[in-house]
Every structure is written in C-alpha cells, then in structure tokens.
Amino acid sequence: MSEHKAKEATLKVYRGDGKEGKFETYKVPMEAGMVVLDAIHYIQANYAPELAVRWNCKAAKCGSCSAEVNGHPSLMCKTRMDHFEDGEEIVVQPIKTFPLIKDLVTDVSWNYRVNEKIKPFTPDESDTKEWVIYQEDIERVQEFRKCIECFLCQNVCHVLRDHEKKDGNEQFMGPRFLVRAAGLEMHPKDTADRLEYLKEEGHIGYCNITKCCTEVCPEEIHITDNAIIPLKERVVDEYYDPLGKMIKGIFGGGKKK
Amino acid sequence: MTEAQTETKPGQRPSHPDITQRKDAWWGEPATIATVFISFIIYATYRVFENNYFESGNFLSPFYSPKLVFDWWKFSPAILILWIPAGFRTTCYYYRKAYYRSFFMTPPACAVDPYGKDGYTGETKFPFVFQNLHRYFFYLAALVLIFLWYDAVVSLFKPEGGMQLSVLSIVMFANCFFLSGYTFGCHAYRHLCGGSLDCFSSCTKAKTRFKVWEFVTKLNEHHMGWAWFSLFSVALTDLYIRQVCTGAASPIVLFQF
Structure with missing residues (x-):
C-alpha cells in the first residue's frame, strides 16, 4: 500500500474551449484503486479548482464523465490508473464530436x-x-x-x-x-x-x-x-x-x- | 504544473491537434489485414488464370468447383464460379469493416482521423450501395457450398472403384466445415432465418425460426473467426490439391478398401 502512495502519475489535461486552449501537465499521487476521474478530482482540489468536468455517479452508470484518455474514448470513472505503465504520461481530452464548452465539458x-x-x-x-x-x-x-x-x-x-x-x-x-x-x-x-x-x-x-x-x-x-x-x-x-x-x-x- | 500551448492548423480543434493521441499500435491491425488480403488476392488471381493443376482423380480444387466446362467458354472455368464467393466476402458485414479500415481508412482505426479529402457517402451511393445485395450472394454461396460438400464426399471414392480415406479428404471436409460456419453465421442469414421477426413466440413457425436464429446467432458471434479460418482453409485446400496435381505432394492415403 505504501508503495502505491509513493508513486506519482503525470496527467496532461486539455484546458480551454473550442477556439483556443492548451494542455497542462499535473502530477498526481497514486492511490490504490484510483481511476482517472479521481485524478481529475485531485487536480481540481489541489491545483485548478476552475477545471470543468462533468460527473455524477462514479460508478459507470450515469454516463456523464465521457472523455478521451490517451486517445481512447472512455468513461473516466471506469478507467483505472493502474492500467497505465509507471511514469506514462496520461493525456485527457474532451470528447471530440460535440462542441466544447470548457476543459472536459461538451455540449451534447x-x-x-x-x-x-x-x-x-x-x-x-x-x-x-x-x-x-x-x-x-x-x-x-x-x-x-x-x-x-x-x-x-x-x-x-x-x-x-x-x-x-x-x-x-x-x-x-x-x-x-x-x-x-x-x-x-x-x-x-x-x-x-x-x-x-x-x-x-x-x-x-x-x-x-x-x-x-x-x-x-x-x-x-x-x-x-x-x-x-x-x-x-x-x-x-x-x-x-x-x-x-x-x-x-x-x-x-x-x-x- | 506545466503548460503546453497546442499548435493547430485551420479547421483543427485545439483539443485534438494530432490525428490521434492513441499510443498503442493502432496501425497494426489494418496493416496486417491489408497484407493478408493482398496476399490472398494475388494467390487466388494466379490460381484462376493458371487454369491448370486443379483436378487430380476425384480431388477437385474449391476454386474450380463446381467445374463448369462449356465449348463457348475459352477461359478458366474458375472465372465462372469465383465471382460468387468473392461477391459474398466483399459484401460480408465483417469484411466490410476490415477493408473499410485497411484500404479506405474510413476510419483507419477508432478515434484516428481519416486520410485525404472528405467525400464520404458511406453505403448510400455507387458502388457501396450494392453492399445491400449481400443476401443474394448468400443464396448463391450456399449453393456453391453444396457442391463443395459433394466434392469432399466424392474424394472418398477411388476413380477405379473402392474407397479411401486420405489426409487430403480430411482437409477438404475441414474446409467445408469452416466455410459452412462462415456462410451460415452470416448476418444476412441471421436476419432471414428469424431476426426479421418482432415476436418469436407468436406461433409454431416463429418458435422454430427462433431456434434456428439462436443457433445462427451463436455462429454469428464468431463470424470474424469463421471468416478468417475459412479464407485460409480454402486457399490451403487449393494449394494442397495443386501440389498433388503437380506431383509435389501426395494425398497421404490413411486406409483404403
């Protein structure tokens, strides 16, 4: 368990709207059983409270937290952080098909x-x-x-x-x-x-x-x-x-x- | 926290600056499929125009079955037959996925941008609107399959009388087995045999069709596997018969009487 806490993940998250924006890189401490949505919440709580993300159930049943993680369209609450290699940069983008409102939130x-x-x-x-x-x-x-x-x-x-x-x-x-x-x-x-x-x-x-x-x-x-x-x-x-x-x-x- | 401004081209979204953010070998599957398809097409074309080494005793190549010989037809008899399985596979719902990805790159892989200018019309215009004729090719392919089973049975009989079991006959039966699994797991047949019904319990006929539909559905779940196994089996069966015809291989008779 202590070994998990010592690890750090690197997330590159899109920040901006549909016209202009940038990818920002954040370091997030790893926890056992952590999912990408947890990491986004950590960023919100510690680095960027204005980071926009839509979520609700955190149980893969509400369908709110759709995003693209390393290019794969997926639910952030269903994408485990231990699925990635140690030290791998994890790119989080909004879904591409619908108009982007802000950061990871789109107008569907x-x-x-x-x-x-x-x-x-x-x-x-x-x-x-x-x-x-x-x-x-x-x-x-x-x-x-x-x-x-x-x-x-x-x-x-x-x-x-x-x-x-x-x-x-x-x-x-x-x-x-x-x-x-x-x-x-x-x-x-x-x-x-x-x-x-x-x-x-x-x-x-x-x-x-x-x-x-x-x-x-x-x-x-x-x-x-x-x-x-x-x-x-x-x-x-x-x-x-x-x-x-x-x-x-x-x-x-x-x-x- | 570090920032990286994205550089985007006109019309490109700043949230999606590259053709994809996928890090896996997404190009591996379409590249492999394209290589296998091209190899098969080259081999099959060569065999059709070779117009030789397709019949030895009671062994007949699946590329030339049923053998249609007419005085008015001066070319390879395989041409008269092979358009049927070729049409069946070209309009097949699985192969469509495979070659749209591999050859047309619409899309090359999931969440990967297509290549070239955008004139996409899907299956609504010529020539792809003809994909809707898949069921007609199914009818014809099922007919050809009857001849292939007949050929396999005939291969058990020696031309001079008596019976024999050879490795080549087993290969021919295996080929028929794979082709049957592929043909009768077809999506069009799944629809025709029962999928078109909205109610499976309404009458005895509907209940019977439901049983057939259930079986076809089981085959259909592995349609991709049947498609590949049968493609390889038909090529290998032809190759084996060709080698027997040239004298490079023997049918390997296991027993005879």
Missing part, C-alpha cells in the same frame, strides 16, 4: 434533438388485454435498454466525428439512436414503422459498420451486430430486395407482429 444537446425525431413506442390501441411478454421476445430489446447515454459511441463514430454529418439533409442519427430505434422496431408490442425514417432521414446508409461504437461501449452492447446490422437488413427488406418482396407478395409473410 444535439443528441436530444435527434432523439426527438424517432417515432416513440406505439402499441396497438385496440389491444386492451393484459400484456404477457415472453423472455425470448424481449431479450434483444433488454440489451439495448442497458444504454446509459454516455454518447461515447456517438463520439467515436467517424461519420459524426470526422465527416461532420450532423446537420441538414445529411444528418446521421448515430449509433446511440440506431440502438434506440432497434429497441422500438424489435419490440413485440410496437406497431410503428420507422424504416423510411431510418433510410431517408436517419441515413443508416452512412454507417459502414466499422464497429468503433461497439468497441467503446461501456455497457458492452453489441451495437453493430445486434442493432445496426439487423436494422440495415430490415431496410434491405423494404428497399433493396425486389425478389424477397415479390415472394412475400405471392406467398404472404413480411413483418410479423
């Missing part, structure tokens, strides 16, 4: 505006009986409900991060909202159709399934395999599979409820 309100565009859960109004839902019918949706909206997937998605497809006719809804749409589309009691929205407005076609969203998800949701690709296939059913549509037209079938 764009996401809430995208969310409002998704048709909400729409059950059959004539279905007045008590709902009985079997586990196998809801298991896929339950995985998506684990999302804590940390927006790390939105941040790492290169369509939003590098190609800036956030506004106007080219707006891409991003992996977080494809997960939400998948949870609604696969819900056994939902009757709404979101495929036209997914293709024409959410631009699911911009996703080239390079899986970075899945790699950074702290809840380990299989975003690409279980949400985005199944939605892409549903869009194919509707828009790119004339043979399948013809067969369904002759023999019946299609979307089952």
Whole structure:
C-alpha cells in the first residue's frame, strides 16, 4: 500500500474551449484503486479548482464523465490508473464530436434533438388485454435498454466525428439512436414503422459498420451486430430486395407482429 | 504544473491537434489485414488464370468447383464460379469493416482521423450501395457450398472403384466445415432465418425460426473467426490439391478398401 502512495502519475489535461486552449501537465499521487476521474478530482482540489468536468455517479452508470484518455474514448470513472505503465504520461481530452464548452465539458444537446425525431413506442390501441411478454421476445430489446447515454459511441463514430454529418439533409442519427430505434422496431408490442425514417432521414446508409461504437461501449452492447446490422437488413427488406418482396407478395409473410 | 500551448492548423480543434493521441499500435491491425488480403488476392488471381493443376482423380480444387466446362467458354472455368464467393466476402458485414479500415481508412482505426479529402457517402451511393445485395450472394454461396460438400464426399471414392480415406479428404471436409460456419453465421442469414421477426413466440413457425436464429446467432458471434479460418482453409485446400496435381505432394492415403 505504501508503495502505491509513493508513486506519482503525470496527467496532461486539455484546458480551454473550442477556439483556443492548451494542455497542462499535473502530477498526481497514486492511490490504490484510483481511476482517472479521481485524478481529475485531485487536480481540481489541489491545483485548478476552475477545471470543468462533468460527473455524477462514479460508478459507470450515469454516463456523464465521457472523455478521451490517451486517445481512447472512455468513461473516466471506469478507467483505472493502474492500467497505465509507471511514469506514462496520461493525456485527457474532451470528447471530440460535440462542441466544447470548457476543459472536459461538451455540449451534447444535439443528441436530444435527434432523439426527438424517432417515432416513440406505439402499441396497438385496440389491444386492451393484459400484456404477457415472453423472455425470448424481449431479450434483444433488454440489451439495448442497458444504454446509459454516455454518447461515447456517438463520439467515436467517424461519420459524426470526422465527416461532420450532423446537420441538414445529411444528418446521421448515430449509433446511440440506431440502438434506440432497434429497441422500438424489435419490440413485440410496437406497431410503428420507422424504416423510411431510418433510410431517408436517419441515413443508416452512412454507417459502414466499422464497429468503433461497439468497441467503446461501456455497457458492452453489441451495437453493430445486434442493432445496426439487423436494422440495415430490415431496410434491405423494404428497399433493396425486389425478389424477397415479390415472394412475400405471392406467398404472404413480411413483418410479423 | 506545466503548460503546453497546442499548435493547430485551420479547421483543427485545439483539443485534438494530432490525428490521434492513441499510443498503442493502432496501425497494426489494418496493416496486417491489408497484407493478408493482398496476399490472398494475388494467390487466388494466379490460381484462376493458371487454369491448370486443379483436378487430380476425384480431388477437385474449391476454386474450380463446381467445374463448369462449356465449348463457348475459352477461359478458366474458375472465372465462372469465383465471382460468387468473392461477391459474398466483399459484401460480408465483417469484411466490410476490415477493408473499410485497411484500404479506405474510413476510419483507419477508432478515434484516428481519416486520410485525404472528405467525400464520404458511406453505403448510400455507387458502388457501396450494392453492399445491400449481400443476401443474394448468400443464396448463391450456399449453393456453391453444396457442391463443395459433394466434392469432399466424392474424394472418398477411388476413380477405379473402392474407397479411401486420405489426409487430403480430411482437409477438404475441414474446409467445408469452416466455410459452412462462415456462410451460415452470416448476418444476412441471421436476419432471414428469424431476426426479421418482432415476436418469436407468436406461433409454431416463429418458435422454430427462433431456434434456428439462436443457433445462427451463436455462429454469428464468431463470424470474424469463421471468416478468417475459412479464407485460409480454402486457399490451403487449393494449394494442397495443386501440389498433388503437380506431383509435389501426395494425398497421404490413411486406409483404403
């Protein structure tokens, strides 16, 4: 234990806003079980009380403390300091995709505006009986409900991060909202159709399934395999599979409820 | 505490002055994949245009199966077949991730800036919009797979009568096993066999499809592994048969009657 206390970590933290700023280097004493957010709190308490950082639960459940640690989009409260080599300089940056307010705090309100565009859960109004839902019918949706909206997937998605497809006719809804749409589309009691929205407005076609969203998800949701690709296939059913549509037209079938 | 002013180019964010802050060998995976892909493409192209050493007794190379020989076709018969597995792999959801990263650098790795000017349109425009035809290539690849299993079974029979078990036959069966795991773990098939349903418990047919979907999902979880094993197995099977045809290797008969 005493050996841990004797060690010091070096953190290089971005200080500034979206227009100008600098990286400042701080020395932080290591404690057993310490995470990057603890180190940021130490800096706030001892060197820079004005350092802006958003956090809340410190238990990887609120999704507030998203940042980039040594270039990896991650929750600071889930990134252990003993994960780094002794003496390694730890670079802490804000997430890149959204407008920077100050230091490590970004404005993620764009996401809430995208969310409002998704048709909400729409059950059959004539279905007045008590709902009985079997586990196998809801298991896929339950995985998506684990999302804590940390927006790390939105941040790492290169369509939003590098190609800036956030506004106007080219707006891409991003992996977080494809997960939400998948949870609604696969819900056994939902009757709404979101495929036209997914293709024409959410631009699911911009996703080239390079899986970075899945790699950074702290809840380990299989975003690409279980949400985005199944939605892409549903869009194919509707828009790119004339043979399948013809067969369904002759023999019946299609979307089952 | 020390400070370091960041130098940024026009349009670059001061919080993200470099293409990435990642310190790991992020370039290793795309570079390895590009090397393996190029090697395979060179080998496969050579074998297709070699148009020789693909059949010895009852052993037929997977590159030339099913063997289509027509009077009007003066070129290698492999050309008539190989566009099917090539199309299946090119439009495969796993390989798309691999080559978008390795060859198109969109992105080269997670949280690493892309290279070159930004004309990104994802899979919404020609030629990548054709990725949506993956299920059609699945149908055709499944058909080719039937012929490969047939070839493996036929390899147990001696041309002059009687049966034999050779190492080469075992290699051919192993190749079929890996190709089957890859083909039937395909994301498009996972959708077609049951993923398109919203309710798995609604009727007997849906319950049966759920069982198939569950099995395909298990294969699909390791789709990357199946993709690589089957790529290597098909090349090695062809190489072994080529060596047997040239007399450089023997099928190694274990027993016969």
